[in-house]
Amino acid sequence: MNSNTTDRVQFPDGFLWGAATAAFQVEGASRSDGRKDSVWDTFARVPGAVLGGDTGEIACDQYNRYRDDVALMKSLNLDAYRFSISWARVRPDAAKGPAGVNQLGVDYYSRLVDELLANDILPWVTLFHWDHPAALEETGGWANRDAAYRFTEYALTMHEALADRVSVWTTLNEPWCSSFLSYGAGVHAPGKLSYPDALAAAHHQMLGHGLVVQELRKRQPEANLGITLNFTVADPVDPSDPQDVDAARRIDCQMNRVFTDPLLLGEYPRDLFPDLAEAGLGGVLESVIEDGDLGIISTPIDTLGVNYYHGEEVSYREYPGAVDGSAPVARTTQAPYPAAEGVKVRNRGLPMTDQNWEIQPEGLTRLLTRLHNDYTGPRNVALYVTENGCAFDDVPDASGYVDDQNRLSFYDAHLRAIKDALDAGVDVRGYFAWSLLDNYEWAWGYSKRFGIVGVDFETQQRTVKASGHWYGQVAKDNAVPALRGTLAEPAMEM
Numbered sequence: 001m002n003s004n005t006t007d008r009v010q011f012p013d014g015f016l017w018g019a020a021t022a023a024f025q026v027e028g029a030s031r032s033d034g035r036k037d038s039v040w041d042t043f044a045r046v047p048g049a050v051l052g053g054d055t056g057e058i059a060c061d062q063y064n065r066y067r068d069d070v071a072l073m074k075s076l077n078l079d080a081y082r083f084s085i086s087w088a089r090v091r092p093d094a095a096k097g098p099a100g101v102n103q104l105g106v107d108y109y110s111r112l113v114d115e116l117l118a119n120d121i122l123p124w125v126t127l128f129h130w131d132h133p134a135a136l137e138e139t140g141g142w143a144n145r146d147a148a149y150r151f152t153e154y155a156l157t158m159h160e161a162l163a164d165r166v167s168v169w170t171t172l173n174e175p176w177c178s179s180f181l182s183y184g185a186g187v188h189a190p191g192k193l194s195y196p197d198a199l200a201a202a203h204h205q206m207l208g209h210g211l212v213v214q215e216l217r218k219r220q221p222e223a224n225l226g227i228t229l230n231f232t233v234a235d236p237v238d239p240s241d242p243q244d245v246d247a248a249r250r251i252d253c254q255m256n257r258v259f260t261d262p263l264l265l266g267e268y269p270r271d272l273f274p275d276l277a278e279a280g281l282g283g284v285l286e287s288v289i290e291d292g293d294l295g296i297i298s299t300p301i302d303t304l305g306v307n308y309y310h311g312e313e314v315s316y317r318e319y320p321g322a323v324d325g326s327a328p329v330a331r332t333t334q335a336p337y338p339a340a341e342g343v344k345v346r347n348r349g350l351p352m353t354d355q356n357w358e359i360q361p362e363g364l365t366r367l368l369t370r371l372h373n374d375y376t377g378p379r380n381v382a383l384y385v386t387e388n389g390c391a392f393d394d395v396p397d398a399s400g401y402v403d404d405q406n407r408l409s410f411y412d413a414h415l416r417a418i419k420d421a422l423d424a425g426v427d428v429r430g431y432f433a434w435s436l437l438d439n440y441e442w443a444w445g446y447s448k449r450f451g452i453v454g455v456d457f458e459t460q461q462r463t464v465k466a467s468g469h470w471y472g473q474v475a476k477d478n479a480v481p482a483l484r485g486t487l488a489e490p491a492m493e494m
C-alpha cells in the first residue's frame with residue numbers, strides 16, 4: 001500500500017496533471033462586455049447569504065488577467081486547466097436563438113483557449129458550474145424542464161465557437177450542489193428551500209447533460225465527453241447496527257447513486273422512491289420524469305469526473321461534537337438531503353481543514369475502486385479526479401510567502417491514495433488540484449483559501465505557495481516525491 005509508505009511514487013505515463021477553477025469564483029468583471037447577473041450575483045446580494053457579504057464582482061479578476069494566470073500554470077508545469085464558462089456571460093438574458101448570444105462573452109473564452117494552447121496546456125471545459133443567468137431563474141430556473149433545452153442551446157453556442165480547439169467537454173459540475181444544496185437546502189444560489197424543486201432541478205440538469213452529450217457526440221465524435229459529480233463516502237458508525245447502516249445507505253443514495261445510477265445504469269436507485277414517499281415526497285420525482293428521459297441521461301460518456309473532499313460517518317444517534325462543514329451564514333437553511341431526517345454526522349476525531357472538513361485520504365481509494373468496479377470499469381468510462389483540495393487559513397511570512405505544509409501534506413496523502421487505487425487496477429487518468437488560485441468560495445466568500453497559488457484580493461498579486469511549488473514538481477516528474485520530515489528519515493538526495 002503506497003499510502004502507508006513514504007517512498008517516492010511514480011504515476012503511469014500520460015497521467016494528466018492539472019488545476020481547476022470555476023468562472024464565478026475567479027473571473028470577476030461581472031459587468032464587463034455585456035455580462036449580466038447570474039443567480040450567484042443576485043444571491044450574493046441577499047443579506048446573510050454569503051459570509052461578509054462578499055460578491056464575485058472582482059474575484060481574482062481572471063477575465064482581465066488570464067494571460068498572467070496561464071503563464072503561472074505554465075510555470076507550474078500543468079498539463080491541463082479545468083475552467084468553466086459563465087452562461088450569464090454568453091447568453092446574459094437567457095434569450096433564445098442567435099440574437100441571445102453575447103459575442104464579446106464568447107470571445108473571451110476563445111482568447112483563453114488560444115492562450116492555453118499556445119502554452120501547450122489542455123483546455124478542460126466545464127459548461128455549467130452553477131452560474132446560470134438570473135433571467136433564467138425568473139422562469140423557474142432548473143426546476144423548470146425548459147432549462148434543460150436552454151442549457152443545450154447555450155452549450156451548442158460554445159461548442160460551435162470552440163470545437164475546433166477544444167476536445168474535452170464536461171457538461172455539469174456537481175449537480176448535487178446545484179440542485180439539492182441550491183433549491184433544497186437554501187445554502188447556494190438561488191437559495192430555495194423546496195425539496196420538490198431540488199428533485200426537479202436534479203432531474204432537469206441530468207436531462208440537460210444527456211441532451212448535450214447527444215448533440216456534441218454527433219458534431220465531434222472523437223471528443224472526450226463527460227460530467228463531474230461530487231461524492232461522499234458514507235460509513236455507518238456501527239456497521240453491525242441496522243439503523244446506522246440505513247443512515248449510511250440514505251446518504252449514499254441521496255448524494256452518490258441518485259446521479260451515478262441514472263447516468264451509468266439508466267435508472268434511479270430503487271430505494272430512493274420509498275424513502276421519498278416516507279418523507280412526504282411520494283410521486284414528486286416520478287412527476288418530472290418523462291418517457292425516454294433515462295435513455296437520454298444514460299447516453300454513453302467517456303469520462304466521469306470525480307470531486308472528492310471527504311467522507312462521513314453517520315448514525316441516527318447523537319454523538320458529541322457533530323461535524324458541521326457548512327458556512328455559518330445568517331440565513332434559514334435546511335438539510336441538503338430530502339429524505340434523511342435525523343441522520344447525524346459523527347465527529348470521528350480525524351484531522352480537519354479550517355472549514356471543518358475531515359481529512360480522509362483513504363476514502364478516495366475506496367471511492368475510486370467502487371466507481372470503477374460498479375460503474376465505470378465495465379463501461380469503459382475513464383475516471384479523472386477533477387477536484388480535490390483543502391481550505392486553510394494561510395499565514396504569509398514577512399515576505400508574503402505561504403509555507404503551507406498542511407496543504408502540501410493533504411495533496412501528498414491524496415495522491416498516494418490515488419496510487420493505491422491505480423495499483424488495484426482502477427482506471428484513473430488524471431488529477432486536478434482544487435484550486436489553482438485562492439478564490440470566491442461560494443457561501444464562505446473570500447474567507448476560505450483553497451489555492452496552491454495565493455491571491456492578495458487588494459492588489460490581485462499572485463504568489464505561489466509551498467504546495468504550489470511542490471505540485472509543480474509533481475507534475476513535472478509525474479511522481480510524488482519521498483516524504484520528508486517527521487514521518488520518515490530524510491530521503492537520500494539523488
Ligand code: PNW
Nearest residue numbers: 022173174177230307326387434441442
Ligand atoms: C465544490 N458541500 O463545491 C465545487 O465544485 C467548487 O466550486 C468549490 O470551490 C469546492 O468544491 C470547495 O468547496 C462544494 O457542502 C461546495 O458538500 C460545497 C459542498 C461540496 C462541494
